[in-house]
Amino acid sequence: MRIRTQSARSGFTLIEIMIVVAIIGMLMAIAVPNIAKAGKTARRNACMANIKNIESVIEQYKLEQRTAPASLGVLVSAGYFKTEPTCPEGGTYTISPEDGEVTCSIPAHSSSAITTTDGAGQ
């Protein structure tokens, strides 16, 4: 009698452990892609904020210097930026000489781009 009750309480059965592991696996399968996507969206938003910031600085430069800056390096050497802004995902910024519009070399980072990877938009 005593031995039976002890063996019944001696821990989890293999089936119970397998169920718990399966539940944890399902939760991971749901959570991991969402976390990865959130990081990508955050880097894209940071890049778009950089672009807006650069464009407003270009407007200021044009008002004061009466010419458009040729590159970001010009803005740094003229004292408008302490350091050159960089894309969080490693893209490079180019300044359009006509209208001063800034674009990132990663197509999804320009403000007019529509995300095609998930279709969720912004």
Ligand SMILES: [Zn+2]
């Ligand atoms: Zn970018």
